[in-house]
Amino acid sequence: MQTSTTPFTSWESTLTWLAGPPLRIVLIVVGALVLRWVVLRAIRTVVDRAVERADDHERTSLARALDVASGVTEERRRQRALTTGSLLRSIATFTIAAVAVLTVMAELGLALAPLLTSAGIGGVALGFGAQSLVKDFLSGIFMIIEDQYGVGDVVDTGEATGTVEEVTLRVTRLRDATGVVWFIRNGEIVRIGNKSQGWAVAPVDVPVASDENPHRVIPILNEMLADLAADEAWSDVLLETPTVAGVEGVSGGTMTLRIFVRTRPGEQYAIPREIRERAKSALDAAGVRGPILAPYAGPEV
Structure with missing residues (x-):
């Protein structure tokens, strides 16, 4: 007498059916959950180590000064590590879930070939229609991973220049x-x-009279710049003591002296105004004359 294989007609048939696709489906789901847990834990471990390095990494005084100047602080490294970790977790979850769903569908006896073919055709059509969107997302991912810029940076994108919000x-x-x-x-x-x-x-240009002796004017400016560097209000802005490069040009009654100032990023707009004010006061106190202007001849008759 042949035993019936229809499920739920007997204990043997029920156990045989449960040991087939249902058990494999449960194993697939459990395996996917376990794999996701392992992958997310690995990603979390890597991110935590990156955050820990950002918080506890010892730096030399020069490296710390450059970090402060560039805005690449520990907090920024920490935010980038967390953003990258979140992105990797999303990708891992989506990939594992997609593979698990397709495997379960195969166990249920669904024909995957037509589905994959339709998905492929639809994916190609969607790719042509949304290729600019995919390009935007990929560019955004690499911008975040490579830390090309962050919120608060002043950037020039070619289309516009401004502060990243x-x-x-x-x-x-x-x-x-x-x-x-x-x-x-x-x-x-x-x-x-x-x-x-x-x-x-x-760069800061200081104009004086063309007949002034540059060997007399430059020491005055250097002394003024040394006082500026020693001023506590500006010492954190300057990365080094500014220097006078020399005579930039002589035109008409004007001799232009150029000063180069290396500052923290974003401070290169305010410091030139302070230097011009101090240069004006120092040169006036030393009796250095300003540019010689040609006399006004009046309108032509």
Whole structure:
């Protein structure tokens, strides 16, 4: 007598059915959950170590000064590590879930070939329609991972120059000097000029009379610059004592002396005004004459 294989007609048939696809489906789901837990734990461990290095890593005084100047602080490293970890967790979860769903569908006897073919055709059509969106997302991912810029940086994207207010995977939001907010798609950014990393150089031109002796004027300016560097209000802004490069040009009754100032990024706009004010006071006190202007001849008759 042949035993019936229809499930739930007997204990033997029920156990045989449960040991088949249902058990394999449960094992697939459990295996996917365990694999996801292991992968997320590994990602979390890597991120925690990166955060710990950002919090506890010892740096030399020069490296610390450069970090402060560039804005690449421990908090910024920590935020980048957390953002990258969140991105990796999302990718891992999606990949494991997709593979698990397809495997369960195969166990249920569903034909995957037509589904994958339809998905492939739909994916190609969607890819053509959303290729710019994919490009924006990929560009945004690499911008975050590589830390090309962050919130608060002053950047030149080619389309606009301004302060970064928000960075997402799809767009970057800038606010320029006039207050206009620019929304720039990450995929459209071909080049990035970050004015808030490393250091900045501010050239300052000081005009004096062309018949003044530069060997007399330059020491006066150097003394003024040394006093500026010793001033506590500006010592944190300057990365080194400014120097007078020399005579930049002589035109008409004007001799132009150029000063180079290496500052923290973002401070290259305020320090030139302070230098010009101090240079004016120092040169006036030393009796150095300003540019010689040609007399006004009046309108032509």
